[in-house]
Amino acid sequence: MANPRDSKDSSGDATSLRSEQETVILSTPVELPGPKSDLASGGLSQELAAETAGGEPPTNTLPSPAAGIVRHGPGVPAILSGGRRGRTAEHIWGGGTPPAHSVRRLGGWAITSILIVASGIVLFLRFHHVPLHVTGAAITVQKAAGCRAEVAGRVTTNGAAGTITYRWQFKPGGQQATTLxxxxxxGQHAADLVITLEVSGHGSSAQTAVLEVLSPDPRTASIPVVLTC
Structure with a gap:
């Protein structure tokens, strides 16, 4: 078999042929086989470093652990919002200071209750009247002139409104007036009850005038009366 290096063409010039066993140098790099984890991690680190240096937050930043935490059961949350940051665990478990709207609500209920009670007292005093009671009876005035005598009695009460039922009697003659x-x-605490006694004939007559209060409370008062005709 002829050696390719020593072959000549038909024109007689020597032609150099490249052997198939020679090394071929390529201008394009070839990726070598091997583990890719180091290359990938290195590339990711360079990308994160470049984005951080440029002032923009990396898009692959993992979320904050606190944002993804879900708490179950009683306890104090790690992050308190707004006005609740000042409240401690003792305030939460012990009830703490009641909110302002609760205090206003309690104050409103207290004022309403006071007004209702005061109105009830006024209505009670206005429409619920104490019953009338007679506290005493006495004969205060006696005027005799000939065959005629005028007797006046006074009845005292507790000042409540009502009606007194009474009558006069004269003894020993037994004369009795009708029930009056x-x-x-x-607000009236006293009442004057007046009656006139007349006799006929000549001479003197001794009588006893008796005032009887029948209701609401029985009372009796009497006085002697002398008539001269």
Whole structure:
């Protein structure tokens, strides 16, 4: 077999042929086989460093651990928001200072309750009247002139409104007046009850005038009366 290096063409010039066993140098780099984890991690580190140096936050930044935490069960949250930052665990578990709107609500209820009670007292005093009671009876005035005598009695009360039922009696003659009624206004503490006694004939007559209060409370008062005709 002829040696390719020593072959000549038909024109007689020597032609150099490259052997298939010679090394071929390529201008394009070839990726060598091997583990890619180091290359990938190195490239990622360079990319993160470049983006950080440029002032822009890396897009592959992992979220904050606190943002992804989900808490279950009782406890104090790690981050308190707004006005609740000043409250401690003792305030939360012990109730703490009541909110301002709760204090205003309690104050409103207290004022409303006071007004209701005061209104009830006024209505009670206005429409609920104490019953009338007679506290005493006495005969205060006696005027006799000939065969005629005028007797006046006074009945005292507790000042409540009502009606007094009474009658006069004369003894020993047994003369009896009809049952009479006297109206008492609210705040009136006394009432004067007057009756006139007349006799006929000649001579003297001794009588006893008796005032009987029948209701609301029984009371009795009497006085002697002398008539001369």
């Amino acid at each position: 009624h006297q109206t008492i206004a609210h």
